[in-house]
Amino acid sequence: MLTLLQQNINKDWIPLITGIPKRYQQYSFNNFIERGDKYKEAKLCCKEYFNYKSHKSGLFIGGPPGVGKTHLAVGTIRNLEIITENGIPRKAKAKMIDADEYFNLLYNAINSKQSKDKVIQELYRYNDVLLLDDLGLINMTMAKQENLYLLINYTYMHLSKIIITTNFTLDEFAKYDERISSRLYEMCHIIVLTGEDYRLKQ
Ligand SMILES: Nc1ncnc2c1ncn2[C@@H]1O[C@H](COP(=O)(O)OP(=O)(O)O)[C@@H](O)[C@H]1O
Numbered sequence: 001m002l003t004l005l006q007q008n009i010n011k012d013w014i015p016l017i018t019g020i021p022k023r024y025q026q027y028s029f030n031n032f033i034e035r036g037d038k039y040k041e042a043k044l045c046c047k048e049y050f051n052y053k054s055h056k057s058g059l060f061i062g063g064p065p066g067v068g069k070t071h072l073a074v075g076t077i078r079n080l081e082i083i084t085e086n087g088i089p090r091k092a093k094a095k096m097i098d099a100d101e102y103f104n105l106l107y108n109a110i111n112s113k114q115s116k117d118k119v120i121q122e123l124y125r126y127n128d129v130l131l132l133d134d135l136g137l138i139n140m141t142m143a144k145q146e147n148l149y150l151l152i153n154y155t156y157m158h159l160s161k162i163i164i165t166t167n168f169t170l171d172e173f174a175k176y177d178e179r180i181s182s183r184l185y186e187m188c189h190i191i192v193l194t195g196e197d198y199r200l201k202q
């Protein structure tokens with residue numbers, strides 16, 4: 001049951017963006033360097049296409065470690081606008097959540113006898129977009145697979161917005177669970193960043 005306080009919170013009362021860890025707080029489009037055409041295209045897709053011109057509700061950003069996936073994704077949620085029902089744009093409310101944190105959240109839901117659907121609903125209740133960061137396939141148990149499916153299916157059914165960063169390709173996801181990869185193929189713009197690991201250069 002909702003508390004009185006929860007009932008009174010509306011989307012205008014909470015911060016625009018939550019969950020960005022300290023290390024990522026400087027990430028933005030302004031300091032994202034376009035390393036060649038692929039990067040230029042990727043930034044444009046995030047900045048304009050996904051933002052204003054898209055009928056797709058997802059963004060899937062793949063590539064090896066250190067190529068700027070999280071940087072681009074954080075820039076995107078900072079820049080994202082939502083067109084309201086009366087046609088006026090407003091800044092999107094976004095939540096960044098590390099994939100492991102999401103899995104823990106659902107794991108804890110079972111322990112506290114909460115429904116998993118309810119937890120996912122709550123994630124979207126105060127946010128227009130979720131950024132699921134660093135989704136991996138290593139140590140993917142059946143339980144995690146099912147929890148990932150629940151989120152992707154909810155997002156798919158409700159035309160909610162999601163941004164996923166991962167070191168894996170959608171074809172690799174398909175080997176685990178075609179229900180997930182098939183929905184992601186349909187609902188996402190797919191961006192693949194390649195190149196040197198920026199972290200090793202610094
Ligand atoms: N195109 C880029 N422009 C500026 N900095 C970048 C770019 N790509 C990566 N970096 C920097 O490299 C580091 C790793 O980037 P990050 O986005 O966290 O990588 P990952 O692809 O692993 O998510 C960060 O310090 C980030 O700011």
Ligand SMILES: [Mg+2]
Pocket residue numbers: 069070071133134165
């Ligand atoms: Mg990352």
